[in-house]
Amino acid sequence: xxxxxxxxxxxxxxxxxxxxxxxxxxxxxxxxxxxxxxxxxxxxxxxxxxxxxxxxxxxxxxxxxxxxxxxxxxxxxxxxxxxxxxxxxxxxxxxxxxxxxxxxxxxxxxxxxxxxxxxxxxxxxxxxxxxxxxxxxxxxxxxxxxxxxxxxxxxxxxxxxxxxxxxxxxxxxxxxxxxxxxxxxxxxxxxxxxxxxxxxxxxxxxxxxxxxxxxxxxxxxxxxxxxxxxxxxxxxxxxxxxxxxxxxxxxxxxxxx
Amino acid sequence: xxxxxxxxxxxxxxxxxxxxxxxxxxxxxxxxxxxxxxxxxxxxxxxxxxxxxxxxxxxxxxxxxxxxxxxxxxxxxxxxxxxxxxxxxxxxxxxxxxxxxxxxxxxxxxxxxxxxxxxxxxxxxxxxxxxxxxxxxxxxxxxxxxxxxxxxxxxxxxxxxxxxxxxxxxxxxxxxxxxxxxxxxxxxxxxxxxxxxxxxxxxxxxxxxxxxxxxxxxxxxxxxxxxxxxxxxxxxxxxxxxxxxxxxxxxxxxxxxxxxxxxxxxxxxxxxxxxxxxxxxxxxxxxxxxxxxxxxxxxxxxxxxxxxxxxxxxxx
Numbered sequence: 374x375x376x377x378x379x380x381x382x383x384x385x386x387x388x389x390x391x392x393x394x395x396x397x398x399x400x401x402x403x404x405x406x407x408x409x410x411x412x413x414x415x416x417x418x419x420x421x422x423x424x425x426x427x428x429x430x431x432x433x434x435x436x437x438x439x440x441x442x443x444x445x446x447x448x449x450x451x452x453x454x455x456x457x458x459x460x461x462x463x464x465x466x467x468x469x470x471x472x473x474x475x476x477x478x479x480x481x482x483x484x485x486x487x488x489x490x491x492x493x494x495x496x497x498x499x500x501x502x503x504x505x506x507x508x509x510x511x512x513x514x515x516x517x518x519x520x521x522x523x524x525x526x527x528x529x530x531x532x533x534x535x536x537x538x539x540x541x542x543x544x545x546x547x548x549x550x551x552x553x554x555x556x557x558x559x560x561x562x563x564x565x566x567x568x569x570x571x572x573x574x575x576x577x578x579x580x581x582x583x584x585x586x587x588x589x590x591x592x593x594x595x596x597x598x599x600x601x602x603x604x605x606x607x608x609x610x611x612x613x614x615x616x617x618x619x620x621x622x623x624x625x626x627x628x629x630x
Numbered sequence: 631x632x633x634x635x636x637x638x639x640x641x642x643x644x645x646x647x648x649x650x651x652x653x654x655x656x657x658x659x660x661x662x663x664x665x666x667x668x669x670x671x672x673x674x675x676x677x678x679x680x681x682x683x684x685x686x687x688x689x690x691x692x693x694x695x696x697x698x699x700x701x702x703x704x705x706x707x708x709x710x711x712x713x714x715x716x717x718x719x720x721x722x723x724x725x726x727x728x729x730x731x732x733x734x735x736x737x738x739x740x741x742x743x744x745x746x747x748x749x750x751x752x753x754x755x756x757x758x759x760x761x762x763x764x765x766x767x768x769x770x771x772x773x774x775x776x777x778x779x780x781x782x783x784x785x786x787x788x789x790x791x792x793x794x795x796x797x798x799x800x801x802x803x804x805x806x807x808x809x810x811x812x813x814x815x816x817x818x819x820x821x822x823x824x825x826x827x828x829x830x831x832x833x834x835x836x837x838x839x840x841x842x843x844x845x846x847x848x849x850x851x852x853x854x855x856x857x858x859x860x861x862x863x864x865x866x867x868x869x870x871x872x873x874x875x876x877x878x879x880x881x882x883x884x885x886x887x888x889x890x891x892x893x894x895x896x897x898x899x900x901x902x903x904x905x906x907x908x909x910x911x912x913x914x915x916x917x918x919x920x921x922x923x924x925x926x927x928x929x930x931x932x933x934x935x936x937x938x939x940x941x942x943x944x945x946x
Contacts (some may be wrong), residue, residue: 431660434660440656462676543764617754
């Protein structure tokens with residue numbers, strides 16, 4: 374059940390071809406633009422929320438000066454900013470972990486980022502010590518201090534990190550192509566657009582098979598433009614409201630640098 | 631000596647245990663995070679073994695035949711791709727760094743001099759949008775502008791009679807670098823400009839007053855106050871960019887290249903993906919990846935040392 378386009382794609386050499394049920398599903402989802410919308414929205418929402426939670430916990434722990442092995446932890450984290458194991462070993466790792474062609478490949482490997490941890494940690498360190506100390510004296514444990522005291526004080530930086538991560542999640546297609554390209558039900562809007570741009574076949578399929586009635590009457594060009602519009606509109610709608618956070622985020626990063 | 635020792639003495643094991651116990655919650659929280667970093671950033675380094683063997687997917691990593699540096703040798707000396715890939719990666723990145731940084735610096739200085747606040751904000755917002763737009767969209771925009779089949783640029787050129795037939799901008803290898811650089815710069819310079827604006831905002835206001843007393847005009851102020859004030863930021867940004875010299879990214883090259891312009895846009899990242907995941911030569915492309923990682927780290931260290939000596943700015 375491999376279609377020729379799929380066989381030409383990356384990853385197929387390494388994959389057990391056991392997605393026969395999946396291929397039925399992808400016939401339906403491929404003809405539908407709604408499915409990629411759903412995938413894109415869920416990876417953006419779930420991805421950026423898990424990202425901020427994980428990064429905030431990491432940053433809070435590391436902002437404690439007397440944390441056991443703090444220096445070692447920091448070194449392990451900072452080193453990853455400048456060095457990577459490369460894409461192929463990473464691919465094999467995802468294969469071992471069973472994350473290939475799995476929705477979680479959008480979420481788990483992007484859960485943490487050294488840069489954002491350091492950004493949030495710097496912010497927490499700038500908070501007045503007295504607030505957190507007062508809570509600790511009142512007998513609150515670290516978890517309570519983190520979620521009830523530190524997190525509300527960090528709202529600006531949390532908003533900034535969420536926004537950047539959400540924009541990144543919304544805009545990325547490369548991981549979709551590499552790590553989930555064989556599972557068409559996981560196609561994101563961006564990847565759908567990329568495919569339309571590169572393969573006239575993909576767009577013809579959608580135009581002809583008519584997943585929705587209106588799509589059947591549309592020209593390939595207008596389908597492509599409508600997908601592009603679905604992608605672009607949320608960013609344009611949110612941008613005026615979010616602008617101050619975007620700029621603030623860069624400035625914080627610049628100060629740190 | 632011994633009395634002092636006994637006075638402050640407490641068994642280290644116990645102290646350790648007390649500290650751990652006190653931080654129990656913190657450690658429980660940080661543990662999964664450290665595991666994540668080790669799994670996703672350090673375990674792949676273990677996969678480097680592949681580069682020295684002929685790894686076959688599905689078999690244990692350590693059972694593969696050891697071939698030493700054969701893959702590296704092949705990539706550098708025998709593949710015939712090495713020079714082209716290196717020229718493309720380094721050339722495109724240099725063009726990108728040079729134009730995006732100079733443009734961003736000029737733009738930031740220009741915005742800073744602008745006195746109409748509303749217009750200033752509008753211009754800045756507009757320049758920042760490309761950074762938020764995905765490469766998939768950016769590529770679509772470029773095709774809409776440059777396409778030989780009803781593209782905007784060709785329409786204009788035809789209307790003014792500058793060309794007789796539509797120019798196939800995207801299909802011509804000699805335009806590939808120009809188009810790529812314009813796309814890269816368009817996408818990043820607004821972002822960099824904001825960083826430089828932040829640097830300018832951090833300059834001590836008294837300096838301007840002092841310069842004004844000395845009779846400095848607008849351009850003298852820019853030259854003697856604003857630009858020197860930006861140097862630390864420029865240094866750090868250049869440093870980060872040099873560290874990522876071979877880290878060209880993949881998206882834009884994949885999207886904008888086509889079989890005709892491919893040879894000019896094939897960078898180290900696209901090469902790795904093409905050989906590794908599309909042709910299945912895992913060991914070989916892992917070797918190429920290692921080459922990239924190691925060279926990047928060396929470049930970053932050298933650039934860091936250089937900046938530390940010359941401007942006193944450093945990353946680590």
